[in-house]
Each structure stands twice: as structure tokens, then as C-alpha cells.
Amino acid sequence: MQTQGAPREDLTAVVAELKSQIFQLNDTVLHLENLLWKRDEEEEKKKEKATSSCCSVLDPVGSVQLISVPGIEPRWVLCDACGAGTGWIVIQHRFDGSLNFYRDWNAYRNGFGFYNGEFFIGLELLHRLTKSRPFELYVELVDFNNHMFHAQYDSFLVGSEEEIYMLKSLGTYTGNAGDSLKYNLYDKFSTYDNDNDGWSRGNCANYYASGWWFNWDANREYTGRFQNTQKVFDSGKVLGSGYLLVELSRY
Numbered sequence: 001m002q003t004q005g006a007p008r009e010d011l012t013a014v015v016a017e018l019k020s021q022i023f024q025l026n027d028t029v030l031h032l033e034n035l036l037w038k039r040d041e042e043e044e045k046k047k048e049k050a051t052s053s054c055c056s057v058l059d060p061v062g063s064v065q066l067i068s069v070p071g072i073e074p075r076w077v078l079c080d081a082c083g084a085g086t087g088w089i090v091i092q093h094r095f096d097g098s099l100n101f102y103r104d105w106n107a108y109r110n111g112f113g114f115y116n117g118e119f120f121i122g123l124e125l126l127h128r129l130t131k132s133r134p135f136e137l138y139v140e141l142v143d144f145n146n147h148m149f150h151a152q153y154d155s156f157l158v159g160s161e162e163e164i165y166m167l168k169s170l171g172t173y174t175g176n177a178g179d180s181l182k183y184n185l186y187d188k189f190s191t192y193d194n195d196n197d198g199w200s201r202g203n204c205a206n207y208y209a210s211g212w213w214f215n216w217d218a219n220r221e222y223t224g225r226f227q228n229t230q231k232v233f234d235s236g237k238v239l240g241s242g243y244l245l246v247e248l249s250r251y
Contacts, residue, residue, distance in 0.1 A: 130158050155172070196214075
């Protein structure tokens with residue numbers, strides 16, 4: 001007579017193999033749980049470190065600091081000093097034309113470039129920051145002859161993406177560079193692939209090779225082609241694009 005099923009020795013081997021696999025799976029689960037715990041711990045440390053939504057006057061000039069931003073994850077920003085003192089977030093920096101600012105909507109929304117060179121911080125971060133509390137805007141321009149000019153506004157606010165990142169507020173102007181940004185107040189942001197300007201027969205962003213709060217012209221836009229020639233602005237100042245620093249600080 002022939003017995004049914006596998007020999008006892010074979011079944012014992014199968015059980016042993018299954019137990020081994022279970023132990024290995026348990027080890028894998030424990031390892032993954034440990035990784036998740038470490039990740040959560042690091043995220044908590046990041047959030048604890050990012051206790052402020054702006055640069056502090058105590059932050060080293062030219063340092064990159066982690067700040068808390070309402071509604072999104074903490075972000076690294078470049079903290080610097082300007083003619084108005086320390087504690088400013090640098091939101092745009094141009095000085096040699098090495099970075100192309102003729103970019104699409106996604107690039108301007110998310111930001112581009114590097115903090116050790118030319119960059120733009122991004123419209124979404126600008127909106128989140130300026131919505132969270134009052135901020136000042138400081139624009140510093142230096143020409144090729146090392147003459148410095150500035151424009152400062154005491155109430156800077158950028159709208160949401162649903163509002164097409166409208167320039168909603170500037171506040172009061174002080175400075176010697178001319179109050180040209182006032183012509184862009186309440187304008188929506190435009191890029192070559194998202195035209196929101198007031199020019200019915202064309203696209204200012206495409207014409208000026210940049211993204212900006214255009215109406216029907218570029219009274220003052222800081223993202224266009226880097227110029228090696230001088231240009232006379234409405235303030236009467238003769239400026240080239242030798243150096244540009246745009247900074248943001250709460251008050």
C-alpha cells in the first residue's frame with residue numbers, strides 16, 4: 001500500500017524554511033520601523049530648529065538658515081544684510097548674468113538657481129511668507145561704476161497662485177532708485193507660457209525674456225536680459241545691471 005502526501009522529513013523542512021522567512025520578514029519590518037522613527041525624529045528636529053518665519057538680526061550675514069513657512073515644509077533661505085540693516089531674506093540675486101531668467105511658470109513658482117550664485121526664491125514661497133505677517137521689501141542696485149541705489153517698501157504682499165501671484169501691496173516707498181514698482185501694483189505675474197499682462201497684442205514676458213508683474217510695459221523689471229550697457233530709468237538715474245539684490249524682512 002502507498003502512503004498519501006509528502007514524507008514527514010519534507011514537511012519539517014518546509015516548516016523550518018517558513019519560520020526562517022518569517023524571522024527575516026520580522027527583521028526587515030523592525031529595520032523599516034527604525035528608519036521611519038529616525039526620519040520622523042529628524043523632521044521634528046527640523047521643525048524645532050525652524051522656529052522663525054524670517055531671518056534674525058543675529059543670523060550671520062550670508063548664512064543659509066532654515067525657517068518655518070505656514071502651510072508648507074520648512075525652507076532654507078539666504079539671510080543677509082543691506083543698507084537697512086541685518087535680518088533680511090534674500091529673494092533674488094543677480095550680479096553677473098550667469099543664470100537665465102527666461103523661464104516658465106513652474107520655474108518662477110518653485111524658484112530656481114543656487115544661493116551661492118544667482119537665484120530667484122520662488123513665487124509660492126513669497127506668497128506664503130508675505131501672507132503670514134507684514135514684510136518689508138528692499139531693492140538694492142549697483143551700477144558698473146559701483147554707484148549704489150535702493151528702493152524700500154514697508155508693506156510687501158504677493159497673492160496666491162489662484163490670484164496669479166498678484167502684486168497686492170507695496171506700501172510706502174523710500175529710497176533713491178525711483179518708485180517704479182508702483183506701476184506694477186495689482187498686476188498679475190506673467191511668464192512666456194502664462195501671459196497675464198495688459199498688452200493685448202503681445203506677451204511682455206516673451207518680449208523682455210523674463211517673468212514679472214507686467215502691465216503693458218516694463219517700467220521696472222529685475223528679471224530680464226542681463227545688460228552690459230547703461231539704461232536710464234524714470235528716476236533719472238543711469239543704471240546698468242551691474243548688481244541686483246532684492247530682500248525681504250518682517251517688521
